[in-house]
Amino acid sequence: MPNQSLMLDQVFQALANPTRREVVQLLGRGPAAMTELARSFKMALPSFLQHLQVLEKCGLVRSQKTGRSRVYELAPEPLEAAEDWMKAARRHWETRFDQLDSFLLSQKENT
Amino acid sequence: MPNQSLMLDQVFQALANPTRREVVQLLGRGPAAMTELARSFKMALPSFLQHLQVLEKCGLVRSQKTGRSRVYELAPEPLEAAEDWMKAARRHWETRFDQLDSFLLSQKENT
């Protein structure tokens, strides 16, 4: 895994936008061509293409050109990577719960 | 839940940065004051403060001022929300697996 951190940067960045998240959801239902996807949004096509490119650059989406149409499909691996990171972060917090208790207690004692 | 989408925007945006992700990880081990946290980074303090403010604005972190120091702690709820969104996205993809098979098949048939 070369530069895991940069990869997470890109995935989270990609998901930090409602248009792109909606595309991910749409593609969850199955592959679709660009204009087909674009119909759901009130955006100029070049702007929309940029979003697709952001998704593709970070690997959340793959595409393939057939004839004059380009078909996109979801690639859930990066989604998993991001999910794993979050899970780990939360896990730390949870296993530290007792420590939190004693911290709050020590605060009280200092009063 | 007022404007769930905006909330996800902010959480994902917050996590799309290595410094902020590291802060989240650090706080997973327990609460810490600002300068204490800042020691792990080679950044000017005002710059670092901005990161903490981004984290706090989206609810990933809470803080409280005591005397002259401000103590931060992790708040894992938004993390959970983001995780849930991802889980749902992946779930769609998974339940659609058979449809993918038939799609690829139909592509082949068109050759």
Next chain:
DNA sequence: TGAATACTTAGGTAAATGCCTAACCAATCG
């Protein structure tokens, strides 16, 4: 009280983001 510590505010810059229009291919359709 004066100095040190811990954070805050103000203001500035370079690069990235999100959007647009106009114009340009390339594959079909009539």
Next chain:
DNA sequence: CGATTGGTTAGGCATTTACCTAAGTATTCA
């Protein structure tokens, strides 16, 4: 072939982001 359809490139613009330095304010220490 000429027009249409589906996608792409180029270029521009306003806003946001990620950083910085300099100069505060507010506690606490000596």
